[in-house]
Amino acid sequence: MGRAFGYVILGGGVAAGYAALEFVRHLDGGGASPGELCIISDEAVAPYERPALSKGYLLPRGAARLPGFHTCAGANDELLTEQWYKDHGIELVLGTRVVSADVRRKTLLTITGETISYKTLIVATGARALKLDEFGVHGSGAANMCYLRSLEDADKMVGVMRSCHGGNAVVIGGGYIGMECAAALVANEIKVTMVFPGKHCMDRFFTPKIAEFYENYYAAKGVTFIKGARVTSFEALSDGKVAAAILRDGRRLPADMVVVGIGARANTALFDGQLAMEKGGIRVNGRMQTSDAAVYAVGDVAAFPVALLGGDVRRFEHVDCARRTARRAVAAILEPADGAAEVGKNDSDYLPFFYSRVFALSWQFYGDNVGEPVHFGDFSPPGAGGRPKFGACWVSDGLVAGVFLEGGSQEENEAVASAVRCGARIGDLAAELESRGLALPGQESRRKWTRPRGGLAAGCDRPTYAWHATVGVAAAVSIAAFVYWYGWQAPYVVKREL
Numbered sequence: 054m055g056r057a058f059g060y061v062i063l064g065g066g067v068a069a070g071y072a073a074l075e076f077v078r079h080l081d082g083g084g085a086s087p088g089e090l091c092i093i094s095d096e097a098v099a100p101y102e103r104p105a106l107s108k109g110y111l112l113p114r115g116a117a118r119l120p121g122f123h124t125c126a127g128a129n130d131e132l133l134t135e136q137w138y139k140d141h142g143i144e145l146v147l148g149t150r151v152v153s154a155d156v157r158r159k160t161l162l163t164i165t166g167e168t169i170s171y172k173t174l175i176v177a178t179g180a181r182a183l184k185l186d187e188f189g190v191h192g193s194g195a196a197n198m199c200y201l202r203s204l205e206d207a208d209k210m211v212g213v214m215r216s217c218h219g220g221n222a223v224v225i226g227g228g229y230i231g232m233e234c235a236a237a238l239v240a241n242e243i244k245v246t247m248v249f250p251g252k253h254c255m256d257r258f259f260t261p262k263i264a265e266f267y268e269n270y271y272a273a274k275g276v277t278f279i280k281g282a283r284v285t286s287f288e289a290l291s292d293g294k295v296a297a298a299i300l301r302d303g304r305r306l307p308a309d310m311v312v313v314g315i316g317a318r319a320n321t322a323l324f325d326g327q328l329a330m331e332k333g334g335i336r337v338n339g340r341m342q343t344s345d346a347a348v349y350a351v352g353d354v355a356a357f358p359v360a361l362l363g364g365d366v367r368r369f370e371h372v373d374c375a376r377r378t379a380r381r382a383v384a385a386i387l388e389p390a391d392g393a394a395e396v397g398k399n400d401s402d403y404l405p406f407f408y409s410r411v412f413a414l415s416w417q418f419y420g421d422n423v424g425e426p427v428h429f430g431d432f433s434p435p436g437a438g439g440r441p442k443f444g445a446c447w448v449s450d451g452l453v454a455g456v457f458l459e460g461g462s463q464e465e466n467e468a469v470a471s472a473v474r475c476g477a478r479i480g481d482l483a484a485e486l487e488s489r490g491l492a493l494p495g496q497e498s499r500r501k502w503t504r505p506r507g508g509l510a511a512g513c514d515r516p517t518y519a520w521h522a523t524v525g526v527a528a529a530v531s532i533a534a535f536v537y538w539y540g541w542q543a544p545y546v547v548k549r550e551l
Contacts, residue, residue: 055168058091063151064177065094067103067372068352068379070124070133072175075383077141084142091144093151096203099135102127104372106207107230108410111237128376154323156345173347175382176335178320180353180370185313192287197294197310201230213310214241220309223298225284227254230314236411239274246277246306248284260426260445269434317370319354332356334368341382351378360402362421373406404474413440417466420455420473424448430491446479453477
């Protein structure tokens with residue numbers, strides 16, 4: 054027994070929802086024909102904006118709940134509820150896990166024994182949270198041990214938080230999930246201790262100076278940091294719960310709950326030995342096409358060449374990449390033959406983008422953190438009711454490779470994004486930043502960074518950066534409550550091209 058579809062999207066995360074919307078738009082807003090398109094997901098609900106789990110779902114008041122954050126709410130676009138898929142002829146195969154894939158035969162086998170065949174497949178399987186058991190630390194199944202990757206995970210964490218109000222939480226990991234979950238725990242009036250092996254939080258991304266600000270800010274909220282340390286075991290209670298985390302040096306940290314955020318791994322196992330792999334993901338070209346012409350890969354699993362980074366192949370585990378690569382793949386699939394060259398003209402013209410929102414803070418980063426970091430702005434703690442504004446530029450060969458900005462306005466975030474995309478000279482950006490009270494180091498230092506260099510990045514038509522070029526973009530006007538907890542989005546997210 055089996056079913057056949059023209060197009061199959063495997064995975065039910067952010068990328069799947071955006072791909073579905075792009076399909077509908079290429080059909081001029083009409084619906085798919087019977088048997089034309091389906092989405093297969095092991096989750097029980099239609100695709101949703103996964104960042105909402107750490108940024109809104111865990112809050113004690115005004116928390117995000119479905120259907121409010123189905124895709125594509127994060128880009129202030131249509132809200133794709135289950136009814137939307139039904140209205141547009143897209144079949145949702147939910148709560149269904151695919152256990153094997155045969156690329157040569159173009160078939161997928163589900164856990165129920167059903168075979169689903171396709172003509173074109175979009176792999177949007179995302180990534181899974183790394184478990185402590187994989188590193189020899191057992192206890193992942195404890196009733197008060199939490200991970201955060203799915204709606205089911207978030208529901209468990211909400212329940213555990215409610216059961217230990219005023220208690221102690223140990224957060225293992227100092228990256229995205231660790232930092233955002235720690236903020237949510239504090240909001241739920243739970244005492245937090247963060248443990249991670251690095252010298253500072255977000256050590257793959259933050260400079261020590263940037264990390265120091267956030268660690269001090271968290272400490273003022275009552276968070277304790279234990280850096281350069283690892284949890285090696287847990288002390289368990291008879292009811293199956295963790296009572297304490299034991300560090301390598303023997304220290305015992307009392308724990309009413311444990312949150313683990315130690316990274317993720319792309320879900321590529323179904324295609325091992327069948328598709329080319331690179332950087333821990335599935336290798337694709339600028340059209341998101343894999344080594345098999347009938348298979349495309351998007352989101353967390355896609356490793357693609359980035360023109361802005363000199364064609365270097367990268368894999369990004371971020372919502373912005375999931376949205377853009379999904380749209381890119383569908384455009385490439387559905388463009389007529391005579392338009393294929395046009396679709397491929399700006400292969401991988403992607404501007405890497407990351408952001409986070411915790412407490413009253415909100416930062417955005419564009420580009421690549423390579424070269425020399427140069428800090429600007431005021432890193433001192435904000436006064437009562439005040440908001441900090443500071444950042445860093447990464448300078449390579451006199452040009453801006455990346456910019457981090459905390460507390461920027463929408464106009465300022467757009468401007469620094471434009472500076473990175475256009476390969477601005479650091480001297481030009483320094484002058485503009487200083488005009489807004491965000492001073493870089495002195496004139497002597499700035500002069501050594503202003504060596505001109507020929508060539509422009511794709512989409513730029515001037516050799517120098519113009520701060521005011523992007524002023525006047527309309528403000529997002531989606532549901533006010535959603536905007537409150539979801540945070541400012543990248544200015545380029547609302548554009549539909551990659």
